[in-house]
Amino acid sequence: MDTPRFLIAIALSFLVFLLWQMFGIDKEQVQHIQQEQQNQQALEQPAKPTIEENAFIKEITHDKSLTRQEKAARTITVNTPLYSVQISEKGAVFKSFILKNYKESGNPDSPLLEMISPEIGETGAVGFGLDKNSIPGLEKAVFSAKFVSDFININDTEKEITFSWVSPQGITVEKKFTFLPETYLIGLNVVIKNGSDRTIQDRPVLSLMKPPPGDASMYGFEGPSALINKKLEQIKLKKIKDKNIFTGELRWIAVQDRYFMSSIIPVSAVDASMRLFLDKNNVLEAQYLGPASLIHSAGQHVFEYKLFFGPKSTKILKALDYDLSKAINFGMFNFLAKPCLWFMNIIYDIIPNYGVAIILLTVFTKVILWPLGNKSYKSMAQMKKIQPLMMKLREKYKNDKKTMNMEIMALYKTYKVNPVGGCLPMLIQMPVFFALYRMLYEAIELRHAPFFGWITDLSAPDRLFHFGFSIPFMQEPYGIPVLTIIMGGTMFLQQKLTPPMGDPAQAKMMMFMPLIFTVIFINFSSGLVLYWLINNMLSIAQQYYITKQFAK
Numbered sequence: 001m002d003t004p005r006f007l008i009a010i011a012l013s014f015l016v017f018l019l020w021q022m023f024g025i026d027k028e029q030v031q032h033i034q035q036e037q038q039n040q041q042a043l044e045q046p047a048k049p050t051i052e053e054n055a056f057i058k059e060i061t062h063d064k065s066l067t068r069q070e071k072a073a074r075t076i077t078v079n080t081p082l083y084s085v086q087i088s089e090k091g092a093v094f095k096s097f098i099l100k101n102y103k104e105s106g107n108p109d110s111p112l113l114e115m116i117s118p119e120i121g122e123t124g125a126v127g128f129g130l131d132k133n134s135i136p137g138l139e140k141a142v143f144s145a146k147f148v149s150d151f152i153n154i155n156d157t158e159k160e161i162t163f164s165w166v167s168p169q170g171i172t173v174e175k176k177f178t179f180l181p182e183t184y185l186i187g188l189n190v191v192i193k194n195g196s197d198r199t200i201q202d203r204p205v206l207s208l209m210k211p212p213p214g215d216a217s218m219y220g221f222e223g224p225s226a227l228i229n230k231k232l233e234q235i236k237l238k239k240i241k242d243k244n245i246f247t248g249e250l251r252w253i254a255v256q257d258r259y260f261m262s263s264i265i266p267v268s269a270v271d272a273s274m275r276l277f278l279d280k281n282n283v284l285e286a287q288y289l290g291p292a293s294l295i296h297s298a299g300q301h302v303f304e305y306k307l308f309f310g311p312k313s314t315k316i317l318k319a320l321d322y323d324l325s326k327a328i329n330f331g332m333f334n335f336l337a338k339p340c341l342w343f344m345n346i347i348y349d350i351i352p353n354y355g356v357a358i359i360l361l362t363v364f365t366k367v368i369l370w371p372l373g374n375k376s377y378k379s380m381a382q383m384k385k386i387q388p389l390m391m392k393l394r395e396k397y398k399n400d401k402k403t404m405n406m407e408i409m410a411l412y413k414t415y416k417v418n419p420v421g422g423c424l425p426m427l428i429q430m431p432v433f434f435a436l437y438r439m440l441y442e443a444i445e446l447r448h449a450p451f452f453g454w455i456t457d458l459s460a461p462d463r464l465f466h467f468g469f470s471i472p473f474m475q476e477p478y479g480i481p482v483l484t485i486i487m488g489g490t491m492f493l494q495q496k497l498t499p500p501m502g503d504p505a506q507a508k509m510m511m512f513m514p515l516i517f518t519v520i521f522i523n524f525s526s527g528l529v530l531y532w533l534i535n536n537m538l539s540i541a542q543q544y545y546i547t548k549q550f551a552k
Contacts, residue, residue: 073142076161080154080181083309092143092163092175093124097309099260106448106457115260115309120209120283125262126307128175128190131203131289135192138173141165154179160187170195184310185320190303192295200295204303206264206288210255220258220442224286225327226274227251232326235276237284244276251323253288254308259444261312264288265322267304311444314341330442333435340365341439348445354458355451358440358527362534365436366542369429373539377546380498382417384547436531446527455483458527475523483529488518490536497543 073090086096094116102113116125129139143163152159158180166172171194178187194200225234228248235246250272254263266272266288273289288305295301308324310316317325330337340361347357366373389411397404412419440446446458454464463479471478491514521529 074145074150076145076147076150076152078152078154078161078177078179080179082181082184085309087145087161087163087177088124089143089145089163090122091124091127091141092165093127094309095124097125097262099310102260102311103448106460113260115262116209117211120211123209123283125207125209126188126264127207127209128173129205129207130200131205134200134202135167135171135173136169137167138165141167141173143173143175154181156181166195169198171200183320184308184316186307186309188305188307190305191300192303193300194295194297197297199297201292203292204290206290206303206305208253208255208262208264208286210262210284210286211282220438221329221331222257224253224255224274224276224284226253227323227326228274230323232329233274234329237278240276240278245273247271247273250274250288252327253286254327255284255286256312256327258442259312259447260310261308261327263308263324263327265306265308265324266290267306312442313444314338315345328442330435330438333431333438336432336435337439340436341443341445344439344443345445353451354446354449354527355455355530358458358530359534361436362531363538365432366535366538369432370542372428373542374546376423377543379418380543381547381549382415383419386411386415386417433535437528440527440531441525443527446525449527451526451530455526458530459525461523462526462529473519473522481522481529483526483533484518484521484524487521487529487533487536488514490533490540491517494536494540494543497540497547 073088075089075095076087078085078087081100083100084096084098085094087093088095097115099113099115103110104113133139143165146162146164152161158178160176160178163175163177164172165174171192174189174191174193176187176189176191178189180186188206190204190206192200221234223235223237224240225232226246227233228246228250230249230251233246235243248271249269250266251269252263252265253274254261264286270291272291275287275289277285277287279285290303293301293303306322308320312328314325314328317328328338343364344354344357344361347360348354351357351360390408393404393407393411397407411417448456449458450456451458455462461475461477462481462483463477464482465479467478469478470476474481495510495514521532
């Protein structure tokens with residue numbers, strides 16, 4: 001063995017081992033330590049999310065933000081056989097109320113009638129608050145509906161839906177709606193549970209929001225009303241700026257249009273107030289202000305109401321009680337109009353056509369008033385007999401008015417003629433005419449009720465054919481107003497049977513009356529025109545008969 005070479009090999013091997021220990025092992029350990037540090041950092045810092053994970057994170061973050069500020073409000077839709085109502089969790093207010101048995105117009109393709117207009121915006125109807133804002137945040141509260149589904153069908157039994165909200169002070173407010181399948185009446189109980197350490201003393205405020213009538217009419221009432229101290233109050237919109245609060249024993253408040261109404265009814269009639277506002281967009285707010293209530297800490301109070309959103313039908317409103325039927329008022333001659341409406345509905349139950357019912361009602365009233373008509377037409381017939389003698393006196397004394405009047409009065413006395421005998425019976429009949437006129441204008445029974453042929457809606461003007469161009473004095477739709485033209489013809493014929501006026505100027509003016517009435521009636525509902533036409537025809541027959549009797 002070559003000892004020097006062996007020793008050199010051992011030395012080199014030792015050197016390699018030493019260098020490997022000094023550099024190789026240390027580098028691996030460093031790498032291992034660095035890897036451990038990276039793993040630790042990976043545990044402490046989550047990995048960068050994917051696109052899908054990013055979207056999920058954003059959604060969670062958004063929901064947490066809403067929880068901290070204002071959670072998203074659901075809309076609950078309640079369907080009954082009579083209506084469909086949408087209730088927003090934001091304020092627990094009605095955002096939409098659709099009547100299933102009524103349409104916007106008489107067109108077969110017309111949408112169902114919407115009682116809450118989109119013009120109200122986010123406010124909604126049936127909002128609840130406190131007059132002095134004793135519960136901070138209630139005016140912007142987002143309630144939680146204690147119902148999983150967003151759609152609720154009520155077909156057989158009543159159902160209660162509760163919306164609740166808890167204030168930062170621990171005060172719980174619950175709005176409990178009770179829906180029934182067979183009625184337009186809705187129950188509403190508002191429960192306030194005072195979980196705060198202070199006493200709440202305030203007046204409850206329940207409000208209806210509605211745009212003012214788009215085509216308010218001079219023939220019937222539209223606007224806010226209330227039954228206060230057992231008396232109906234109807235407030236014209238233009239009067240609100242003069243007086244906007246009405247106080248007394250309040251049975252209900254309502255907002256009415258020609259055929260429908262929405263109403264708030266306290267379960268018990270108490271001393272309360274109705275307060276009215278018109279905002280810059282002319283949206284009407286009618287508020288019910290109840291009496292002040294005291295709710296101590298750890299105590300609670302229940303405010304009980306009924307709501308009505310539906311037609312102004314006497315039959316429907318009387319069945320509900322709460323004196324709601326008093327909302328239907330036909331003005332000065334209401335005491336005559338309501339029996340006429342009742343009788344018209346009796347006729348309809350036997351002959352299901354409101355056009356026929358109007359004709360028979362007109363005949364019935366004419367028979368009752370027949371004796372007064374006879375007196376009037378007899379007086380007219382007597383006046384017609386002495387008309388030639390009057391004309392001679394007027395010609396003879398045309399330059400001496402005083403002598404002419406004395407001679408004419410002597411002529412009346414000689415022939416026992418009362419110059420106003422023809423007018424007084426007519427004046428006595430006028431209240432009945434006006435009562436029928438107002439009733440036929442506002443009766444919801446005539447809304448979209450067909451008669452025959454082209455008259456498919458007794459509440460709308462009659463139009464045979466529809467023209468694509470406008471006609472002077474005529475509102476849309478444009479067409480031939482057949483009933484109105486015939487009515488004008490009957491007025492012209494009736495005028496021919498009536499003795500001419502003594503004053504030539506008045507006689508000339510009367511010549512234009514049939515034309516003036518025809519123009520006025522051109523936009524009236526066909527039910528009203530039908531009534532006036534039948535009344536004219538019966539009057540002509542009666543007048544002709546009496547005139548023939550006196551001619552013998």
